[in-house]
Amino acid sequence: MLxxxxxxxxxxxxxxxxxxxxxxxxxxxxxxxxxTMRAYDADGLSSYRQMPLVxxxxxxxxxxxxxxxxxxxxxxxxxxxxxxxxLSGGALPLADGVLLALGKFNQITDVDFExxxxxxxxxxxxxxxxHAVQDEGFYYAPDPSSQIACSIGxxxxxxxxxxxxxxxxxxxxxxxxxxxxxxxxxxxxxxGKHLDAGNLDVLGVMTGSEGLLGVxxxxxxxxLRKPAxxxxxxVGFDSAQEAGQAVSNVIAAGIIPAGMEMMDNPAINAxxxxxxxxxxxxxxxxxxxxxxxxxxxVDYLLxxxxxxxxxxxxxxxxxxxxxxxxxxxxxxxxxxxPAVGRISPDYLCMDGTIPRKALPEMLTRMSAxxxxxxxxxxxxxxxxxxxxxxxxxxxxxxxxxxxRAEEFGAEILRNCVALGGVLTGEHGVGVxxxxxxxxxxxxxxxxxxxxxKCAFDPGHLLNPGKVFPLLHRCAELGRLHVHHGKLxxxxxxxx
Amino acid sequence: xxxxxxxxxxxxxxxxxxVSDKTSLHVAGTxxxxxxxxxxxADASLSLGRLSGIVDYQPEELIIVAKPGTRMDEINAAxxxxxxxxxxxxxxxxxxxxxxxxxxxxGIVAANLSGPRRISAGAARDYLLGFTAVSGRGTSFTSGSxxxxxxxxxxxxxxxxxxxxxxxxxxELTLKVLPRPETSTTLSVKCAALAQAQKALSAAFKSATxxxxxxxTHARSGALSLGDEPAAAHVxxxxxxxxVTDRISTLSDILAGFGEVSVLEQDASEAxxxxxxxxxxxxxxxxxxxxxxVAPSVVSDVINMITAQTSIRFFxxxxxxxxxxxxxxxxxxxxxxxxxxxxxGGHASLLRAPDTMRxxxxxxxxxxxxxxxxxxxxxDSFDPLHLLNPGKMGPALT
Numbered sequence: 001m002l003x004x005x006x007x008x009x010x011x012x013x014x015x016x017x018x019x020x021x022x023x024x025x026x027x028x029x030x031x032x033x034x035x036t037m038r039a040y041d042a043d044g045l046s047s048y049r050q051m052p053l054v055x056x057x058x059x060x061x062x063x064x065x066x067x068x069x070x071x072x073x074x075x076x077x078x079x080x081x082x083x084x085x086x087l088s089g090g091a092l093p094l095a096d097g098v099l100l101a102l103g104k105f106n107q108i109t110d111v112d113f114e115x116x117x118x119x120x121x122x123x124x125x126x127x128x129x130x131h132a133v134q135d136e137g138f139y140y141a142p143d144p145s146s147q148i149a150c151s152i153g154x155x156x157x158x159x160x161x162x163x164x165x166x167x168x169x170x171x172x173x174x175x176x177x178x179x180x181x182x183x184x185x186x187x188x189x190x191x192g193k194h195l196d197a198g199n200l201d202v203l204g205v206m207t208g209s210e211g212l213l214g215v216x217x218x219x220x221x222x223x224l225r226k227p228a229x230x231x232x233x234x235v236g237f238d239s240a241q242e243a244g245q246a247v248s249n250v251i252a253a254g255i256i257p258a259g260m261e262m263m264d265n266p267a268i269n270a271x272x273x274x275x276x277x278x279x280x281x282x283x284x285x286x287x288x289x290x291x292x293x294x295x296x297x298v299d300y301l302l303x304x305x306x307x308x309x310x311x312x313x314x315x316x317x318x319x320x321x322x323x324x325x326x327x328x329x330x331x332x333x334x335x336x337x338p339a340v341g342r343i344s345p346d347y348l349c350m351d352g353t354i355p356r357k358a359l360p361e362m363l364t365r366m367s368a369x370x371x372x373x374x375x376x377x378x379x380x381x382x383x384x385x386x387x388x389x390x391x392x393x394x395x396x397x398x399x400x401x402x403x404r405a406e407e408f409g410a411e412i413l414r415n416c417v418a419l420g421g422v423l424t425g426e427h428g429v430g431v432x433x434x435x436x437x438x439x440x441x442x443x444x445x446x447x448x449x450x451x452x453k454c455a456f457d458p459g460h461l462l463n464p465g466k467v468f469p470l471l472h473r474c475a476e477l478g479r480l481h482v483h484h485g486k487l488x489x490x491x492x493x494x495x
Numbered sequence: 496x497x498x499x500x501x502x503x504x505x506x507x508x509x510x511x512x513x514v515s516d517k518t519s520l521h522v523a524g525t526x527x528x529x530x531x532x533x534x535x536x537a538d539a540s541l542s543l544g545r546l547s548g549i550v551d552y553q554p555e556e557l558i559i560v561a562k563p564g565t566r567m568d569e570i571n572a573a574x575x576x577x578x579x580x581x582x583x584x585x586x587x588x589x590x591x592x593x594x595x596x597x598x599x600x601x602g603i604v605a606a607n608l609s610g611p612r613r614i615s616a617g618a619a620r621d622y623l624l625g626f627t628a629v630s631g632r633g634t635s636f637t638s639g640s641x642x643x644x645x646x647x648x649x650x651x652x653x654x655x656x657x658x659x660x661x662x663x664x665x666x667e668l669t670l671k672v673l674p675r676p677e678t679s680t681t682l683s684v685k686c687a688a689l690a691q692a693q694k695a696l697s698a699a700f701k702s703a704t705x706x707x708x709x710x711x712t713h714a715r716s717g718a719l720s721l722g723d724e725p726a727a728a729h730v731x732x733x734x735x736x737x738x739v740t741d742r743i744s745t746l747s748d749i750l751a752g753f754g755e756v757s758v759l760e761q762d763a764s765e766a767x768x769x770x771x772x773x774x775x776x777x778x779x780x781x782x783x784x785x786x787x788x789v790a791p792s793v794v795s796d797v798i799n800m801i802t803a804q805t806s807i808r809f810f811x812x813x814x815x816x817x818x819x820x821x822x823x824x825x826x827x828x829x830x831x832x833x834x835x836x837x838x839x840g841g842h843a844s845l846l847r848a849p850d851t852m853r854x855x856x857x858x859x860x861x862x863x864x865x866x867x868x869x870x871x872x873x874x875d876s877f878d879p880l881h882l883l884n885p886g887k888m889g890p891a892l893t
Contacts, residue, residue, distance in 0.1 A: 019836075072727035107679070111570070112792075113701060114697050114791070115699060115790045115791050115792050115816075116701070156575065157647045158646065159650070161646075163643055165644065166643075169617065170646075172646065172653070173617050173621050173651065182865075182869070186865040188863075188865055188866050188867070188868075188869065189840075189863075189866075190866075192790070192839065192840050192841070193789075193790035193791075193792075193839060193841075194788040194789050194790055194816055194839075194840070194841035195613060195788055195813055195816055195817070195841070196607065196609075196613075196618055196620075196788055196842075197619070197657060197842075198788060198841075198842030198844055198859065198860050199651040199656060199657070199659065199842070199859050199860070199870065199888065200609050200654060200870050200873060200874075200888075201607070201620055201654060201656060201657055202866070202869065202870070202873070203653075204620055204652075204653020204654065204656070205649055205650055205651065205653050205654050205873075206649055207650065207653075208646045208649070208650050209649055209650075213649075213819045225701065225702065225703045225705075226703070227703065228703045245746065248555050251555055251556075251557060252554065252555035254578060255674070256673065256674065293705065293734075293738060293739050294703070294704075294705075294741050294742055295741075296735060296737045296738055296740075296741045297735055297737065297738030297741070300554040300735055300738070301735070302735050330833075336689060352644065353640075353642045353643070353644045353645055355553075355556050355641065355642055356555070356556055357553075357555060357556060382644070385642070385643040385644040386644065387644055390754060412798075420641060420642070421640070421642050422640045422642055422644070422645040422647045423647045424646050425642075425644040425645060425646065425647055426644060427646070428646055429646075429647060429648065433647075437647070437648065440640075440647055440648075441637070441647075441648060442636070442637070444634050444635065444636050445636045445637050445638065445648075446648070447636075448630060448634075448636040448638070448651070448876075448877070449638070449648050449649045449651065451652070451876035451877070452649055452654070452873060453649075453877050454872075455869065455872035455873045455875070455876045456869070456872075467648065478879065
């Protein structure tokens with residue numbers, strides 16, 4: 001993975017840039033010593049590391065605006081960072097870029113039960129929002145697995161999902177408003193405690209824009225009343241294909257469970273070794289289906305889902321009888337990544353989505369690819385919404401294995417697109433899947449996206465090198481009548 | 496001259512020619528909501544009425560793919576056959592605009608029109624998974640996908656929803672669909688005052704009874720207010736029968752604290768929410784119809800501030816956060832917009848008014864300068880020559 005070559009002029013001006021930033025920010029808000037900056041040299045995609053030019057930790061929206069305006073005026077790149085848990089390298093620093101970390105924006109400013117929303121600074125963790133409202137029986141629905149650490153600002157950048165977005169939606173369906181700062185230093189308020197933009201939905205395009213369009217400095221999210229009852233069913237299958245079909249059958253029966261997860265045999269056994277969740281070790285695939293709502297509704301749906309599972313050829317079925325047992329069912333699924341980490345020195349976690357009905361076909365292809373690349377794979381899926389998380393096992397100390405694992409991952413994603421799906425369901429494109437964008441989008445599709453980028457940041461200063469494989473100059477993108485497929489600047493670097 | 500393309504290729508060719516000739520276009524689906532938004536002045540017309548038909552409907556994948564000119568009645572009929580629906584409950588504004596039918600699916604998406612279930616299930620913008628379109632540059636592009644969970648690239652679906660045909664002309668769109676709820680019941684409670692009704696809704700939505708609609712009617716809401724009571728709150732419960740029965744009992748107890756509770760069963764419940772959805776509770780002959788979106792908790796203050804200055808009819812939806820009102824007079828614009836701004840913000844949009852008034856004031860709530868500038872630049876990024884529905888969302892700043 002190549003990042004754009006650092007700008008030598010910027011590197012040579014480092015001292016001057018640090019001095020200017022220190023002059024505009026309070027003491028302790030600029031970090032320029034290597035030892036402290038080291039903590040910021042990677043995000044959750046830790047196979048990529050890069051020391052930033054300098055780290056700034058502003059404390060107010062006005063300071064963020066001042067930093068951005070100064071960087072724009074001085075042609076300095078900026079990489080925004082929340083908690084740094086991105087799995088796609090969205091917050092990977094640039095050698096010639098200021099790393100703008102929102103860690104000091106860590107206060108919840110307004111808990112409003114009357115309007116069922118919370119106003120918070122972006123550095124507050126996802127789970128922190130739920131903690132602030134749970135005593136009144138409320139919660140914030142999107143639940144990415146990193147929710148204990150990931151920030152709500154980062155959730156907006158990535159449009160984060162989670163186990164329960166089958167029923168409750170992604171971040172974009174749960175955000176009511178933001179305050180943001182553009183690269184020009186303009187402070188904009190989008191949405192709020194009311195619904196809909198009433199004009200162009202800029203909030204909608206900001207959500208999931210991976211830090212390329214603006215820096216979020218305040219967030220308003222809707223909160224939901226915690227369901228009265230939550231119960232989970234653990235269903236084993238003798239073949240992964242049957243399990244995949246069962247997932248489609250549940251949806252076809254008109255039931256939208258709160259979550260519907262799937263694990264294949266290697267993932268089942270890794271999890272079982274790790275936390276003893278009581279999973280059927282012999283099963284080829286396991287489904288965890290969670291139902292929530294009023295007790296009578298959950299009881300009724302449990303019965304119906306049970307019928308569907310039986311009809312679909314299930315080999316075992318257990319319904320959680322207590323909250324402890326429900327948590328135990330989930331413990332295995334939630335520890336799948338570290339569990340796999342125990343049986344392999346390294347793993348790559350992929351994140352494609354496919355149409356639900358293509359699950360059986362995808363699993364067949366996955367086995368073939370595993371053989372072809374000579375690498376093991378453990379599969380955990382958000383099966384209800386077709387979101388796959390294959391974990392490719394490899395050993396980085398074995399010459400060529402990382403490369404082979406990356407090739408394997410790319411082939412999985414190409415297959416996702418070929419089956420009618422997409423490159424990423426919730427982790428984002430970042431640097432990880434940047435060079436695969438052409439598998440899903442035509443040159444013109446990507447150009448239109450980049451033209452939108454130019455409306456926010458014509459200098460390409462905010463988080464460059466992420467999401468798009470080819471950096472077009474905005475002036476060139478603005479031109480009309482560009483012939484299809486013909487790149488007007490063959491000399492521009494591809495990276 | 497009206498151009499009626501029948502497929503994507505014809506649309507692209509026409510648009511490409513329009514770009515070369517700098518022909519500005521009045522873009523419409525089937526033209527039923529012509530009077531929504533600001534007035535368009537253009538060289539030619541582009542109608543999508545023949546770019547029509549359901550391309551692919553996969554009930555088990557919860558998606559429907561359709562061409563933009565497909566009529567809503569066709570979409571709704573296809574979904575009903577499989578016991579599914581567009582969960583955002585798009586309105587049928589035929590009677591508001593004097594049209595013959597509910598319009599096209601492209602028009603619903605372009606206007607981001609959502610009904611009562613907006614409060615629980617989301618808006619049109621939450622259900623557009625992807626689309627193919629021709630931009631104001633005459634070039635075709637695709638955004639999004641046909642799967643539920645996708646974060647690949649910018650979510651341009653959000654920009655297209657509510658852009659009133661000013662960014663690009665869609666040729667195909669994919670919407671997420673959901674199972675229809677088995678049953679629908681509405682509990683209504685008579686309240687002494689508007690503020691009480693708002694508090695009743697708040698209590699309902701704070702409970703674990705999962706309401707899918709929350710409306711307020713008033714003595715000034717037309718035929719559907721309850722007796723002589725000044726206000727009534729209405730809460731809809733939907734889902735499987737056992738669950739609804741159970742929740743009715745819980746919710747009745749909660750609402751009983753506010754006044755006398757009555758129940759609308761299935762058909763009556765559906766009819767009531769259809770009237771809310773289709774804005775059928777206002778003065779049909781009124782000069783102006785406005786739609787206000789505010790925080791639910793301030794709704795009675797907003798309405799009291801308006802009624803202190805002028806006479807209106809109104810009702811509320813979205814747990815109180817949506818106010819639909821009818822009234823008259825040149826000053827109404829100023830009155831409703833300042834009422835919204837005085838109560839924490841939101842927006843007030845003009846849904847229907849005489850042409851002279853639409854020419855004088857924008858249907859869209861004024862934006863701060865920095866945001867308006869960004870809107871213009873976004874619009875330019877799709878349509879640099881301002882060929883698509885020029886003026887529909889107000890004059891460009893540049």
